[in-house]
Structures are given as structure tokens and as C-alpha cells.
Amino acid sequence: MTGAPRGTRHGASNSRTATYESAEVILNSGSRSMKKEALADLSYDVRIQNLEKRRNRDGKITSFRVCWRINKRLHRRSFPSRSLADAFRSELMGAAKRGEVFRSDTGEPASWDRPKQQITWFTFAEGYAAAKWQQASPNYRRGIAEALIDSTEAFITKDSRPDQERLRAAMRWAFSTKIIDPSAEPDKSIVDAASWLRKNTVGMDVLGDRSTGGKLVRAALVRLSQRKDGTRAAANTTNRKRMVLHNAFDHACESGLLLVNPLTYVKWTRPRSVSAVDPRVVVNSDQAKRFLDAVERHSERGARLKAFFGCMYYAGLRPEEAAALRVTNLATLPDEPNTWGEFHLTHSIPRSGSRWTESGMPRELAPLKHRAVGDTRSVPMHPELARMLRHHLATYGPAPDGHIFIGAHGGAVTDRTYLKIFHEARAAALTPEEAASPLLDVPYSLRHAAVSTWLKATGDPAQVAAWAGHSVLVLLRVYAKCVSGAGSESLQKILDATQS
CATH class of the missing domain: 1.10.443.10 (Intergrase catalytic core)
Incomplete structure (x- = not known):
């Protein structure tokens, strides 16, 4: 292991022989050219390095990168958080310790090279809404549905589509009534519209691809910032819906459908929302x-x-x-x-x-x-x-x-x-x-x-927050502007302090 890059090396001393034996097991049939191609593509020679921190010009950490070599071929993969990078590195380490053979072209264990599940966004969204239902309050359930409905409109793959109101009705049914009572029989047009959405929304693998996912996610963020008629939505509404979409993508990562949250593909400035009371x-x-x-x-x-x-x-x-x-x-x-x-x-x-x-x-x-x-x-x-x-x-x-x-x-x-x-x-x-x-x-x-009257009269934010059912931080952020008269009193105190 002398001369190995920082990290750990796994593999037999005679990696060429191990590669040949593995390839013979995998290729039980096929032409000689196919076997030669497989022999060149598979290896036990795996070297996994420690995580690298990626920084911008200001020195701020922007991502964490996993680097590893398969048969001396370097592979890299970046993640927005240390936990995701650690998880991926641990999977590589586990496969190497189990003696699995790796592909030198993709850098992944050969066992990972299996057909991807063709799950569309709407099919995933139905499962996500159902998973969140039990622990969510009624108002939060409605908020989840509103965000998923708007996002789905941005992820439809066909220009020719059923009537928008029929599609939205089908989505409301899928994200509510269908969860409460799966045996309920809605109008046939709603069932047909839901079936159409399952077939004609983008696949989760497309969202996970950086080149295509970034454009789709940006389109979804634009849709979330608009009302149904296309006018600008309130900033609080936009930010709330974006949080739901972020959580949905996190759920997809936990489920193994995505490796990275696609929202990290785009730079998006959140609209400024007004939290203070006028x-x-x-x-x-x-x-x-x-x-x-x-x-x-x-x-x-x-x-x-x-x-x-x-x-x-x-x-x-x-x-x-x-x-x-x-x-x-x-x-x-x-x-x-x-x-x-x-x-x-x-x-x-x-x-x-x-x-x-x-x-x-x-x-x-x-x-x-x-x-x-x-x-x-x-x-x-x-x-x-x-x-x-x-x-x-x-x-x-x-x-x-x-x-x-x-x-x-x-x-x-x-x-x-x-x-x-x-x-x-x-x-x-x-x-x-x-x-x-x-x-x-x-x-x-x-x-x-x-x-605001309590806050001005008592001057005790902790007590007022307890009465109002707020945290002190939220209380001061929301109500500080409403304490009328405090400004003039402060100015008088400054005047008195500066007069000789």
C-alpha cells in the first residue's frame, strides 16, 4: 500500500488475475470481444480517499467531494453536505470490503449497474404526500398539496394535456381523499387525469441528472412564485411552497430515488418576505x-x-x-x-x-x-x-x-x-x-x-411571548415596529443625555 493516495486501498495483490476471474464469472456467455471489453472495465483495485472540502473565493465551504480510483482511474463526486458525502463514501468502502468488483468507467460497484426504476415525479409525489399525512396538521396537509400541485405543473412532459382544472382536481384528490379512503371512487375524469399524470411527468432519474434537473427545478421555482393566473404570489407563500419542495426532494434522497437534492443545482434568490406587523x-x-x-x-x-x-x-x-x-x-x-x-x-x-x-x-x-x-x-x-x-x-x-x-x-x-x-x-x-x-x-x-400594547406597557418580552404563544425571537421580530411612541421617548432620552 506504499504510495497510495491519502485514504484506504482495497484489493488483491494480483488485481489483473482477480479482474479476469471476476469477469469470467459475470460473463457466462457472449463473444470474445464482449469478454475483452468486460475485462478492461472491471477491477478489484480500489483506492478510496478522504473527503475534500470545496471552497469558494471567500473561503466558504460550498460542497464536499469524494475522490477514489479504480485501477488507477480517478473518479470524483461532489455533494452539498458532509452527511451525503460520508454516506456515499461509506457505500463505496462497504462494497470494497465485501470484495465486490468495481467498474473502472463509472467507478461504482458492478452490483450497482442495474436497471433504474422508472418512477415519474407524480407517482413519487403521491407516495410523499401519503408518507407525510399522518404526522401533518390539516393546514400543513393542504400546504403540501398546494406546493406539489404547482410543482407538478412544471414537470409535465407533454404540451398537449387535459384541461388544467381537471388536472388540478385530480391532484387534489390524489393528495387528500385517495390517502384517507383508497377505496373511494371519484369521477372517472379525475381517475383518468391522475393516470395521465403518472405517465406524463418527468422521471425521477431525469430530475436527478444535473444537466436536465437544473432546468426543470428552475421552472418549478418560477411556477411556485406565481398564482394560478400567472400573477406574482406573496413572498411568504412562495417560500413556504419552496420549503415543501425541498423536503420532498430530501425524502426522495432518503428513498434512494435521488442522490442529491436537485434544488442545489440552481442558485435561487428567495423573495424577501415581511414578517413584521405593519x-x-x-x-x-x-x-x-x-x-x-x-x-x-x-x-x-x-x-x-x-x-x-x-x-x-x-x-x-x-x-x-x-x-x-x-x-x-x-x-x-x-x-x-x-x-x-x-x-x-x-x-x-x-x-x-x-x-x-x-x-x-x-x-x-x-x-x-x-x-x-x-x-x-x-x-x-x-x-x-x-x-x-x-x-x-x-x-x-x-x-x-x-x-x-x-x-x-x-x-x-x-x-x-x-x-x-x-x-x-x-x-x-x-x-x-x-x-x-x-x-x-x-x-x-x-x-x-x-x-403590541402588552410589549410597550410591560417592557418584558419574555412574559409577553409566553402570553402570546410566541418565542421571544419571533415576538421581537414581528411586533417591535408596533410599539408606537417608543421612538419619541428614546429621542427625548438622547436629548436629555446630550444637553449640558
């Missing part, structure tokens, strides 16, 4: 009271929703958290003036759509956002909100199942119930100038007002 949407206390009074005056149904909106403004609850409130979530509900109460939140009822829930209902009881199953959150109850809740329960009472707020036809409050009242009450409560601005544009703005 301060213009945040209402002050006077505007919030005007809005809540307008909700109460709106109608009988509006009066039933005043405390519902009050939970968002005074306690910072998300709409799906307020909708899930039961009497058991009221840890304390004081009746003395100026006395704080407390919520003990356990669940939410987000709207996902019946296609994505296990029950088939548009809403399904779920854990609190960003929290594990069974995790809870305590939130202070403003004295004014305690008064509103006592009035609500005394006037309308809870539902038989304990829900505090009831929809128009029973059950939990839905967005269809409260959105119409919200927008009409907003128009009645705000001045024409305020109504024409982004102020209180959506119900979620009430929560933004609550959290």
Missing part, C-alpha cells in the same frame, strides 16, 4: 372601543360576538383560539371591578377545509399553534373582558358542550359567521379616513393590538 393596522384603545360598540349595535348576532372580538383585543387570542373557548378554559372569572382573571387555553379550532381533516369537517379540534399535543398556555384576562364575558354568559349562556361562543346554526363560531359582521362594524366604527387606511383590516389586527 403598525398602521394596529388600533388604539379608543378605536377598539368604538369597534366593539359597533359590533354590539350591529344585530342580535353581533351582540353575541362582542365578547368574541373582545377576547382578541384584550387577551390577544387568535380567532381559532377564541372559537375553541369553553367554560372550562376560564381559570378565573372575577366579578369585582378592576380585577384580573385568567384563561387556561388548551385547544384551537382552525379552519382547514373538509378535504384535509380526518373527520371530514371543515374545522377540527387541534393543539395550540406551535405547541405539542396536550401543551397549554395561560393568558391574563383584562377586567373589562371579564365583565364582557360575564354579561355574555348571563345573557346567552354556554352551549351544551361548554362552548362559550356559538355559531349561527349551533356549534363553534366560524369565519363565515364573524367576518361579515366584522367588516360592517369596522365601516360603522371608523371615520372615512380611518376606514380607507389599513387600520383594523382583518380580525387578526385585534390580536396585534393586544400584543
